[in-house]
Amino acid sequence: GEDVEQSLFLSVREGDSSVINCTYTDSSSTYLYWYKQEPGAGLQLLTYIFSNMDMKQDQRLTVLLNKKDKHLSLRIADTQTGDSAIYFCAEGYSGGGADGLTFGKGTHLIIQP
């Protein structure tokens, strides 16, 4: 079955880079997503990558995809206190409305001053 795994916590110092890792099992996944959730709030789409891409960069965010190892990572450069949140990795088969997403349990990013 489908499974998305993430470590539960990551602690970094303010100003350092954060790297959040995710592994998935379904090799037929077409889209891989990173969402951010702040306490008591809904999900904010940060970025996504197509399965035929290796890397995507968007300002402070860099997504790396190793399709062979089914490994996805999100790097946040110059981590700030406002980046403190839970980050969810998710996989899907289609970009828009056709299929629901499978989420990991989320990585709680903790920023140390």
Add this chain to the structure above:
Amino acid sequence: GAVVSQHPSRVICKSGTSVKIECRSLDFQATTMFWYRQFPKQSLMLMATSNEGSKATYEQGVEKDKFLINHASLTLSTLTVTSAHPEDSSFYICSGGGLDTDTQYFGPGTRLTVL
């Protein structure tokens, strides 16, 4: 980006009553809407997928008679939790996807507490 709203944001109800949660896509037409459930410190679990004008498709283990979903228009889907019990207390999040979108856009969620 596309905006999805949910109403109410929080609801507290007595056991045995029914609660309706609305999900609206404000600036795009959501051909498909999804309902997820999130337990504290857990991941989101897909409950059901609804396409405008047709019956919802429920994930395994989700009772369709308990969680009634209606997707009457391209901008509105509702989830009704019938005969709610304390174990139904959770954070319910909807999302909308369309033929011209690259991803799903999530609502802010509804916190349901059943006493």
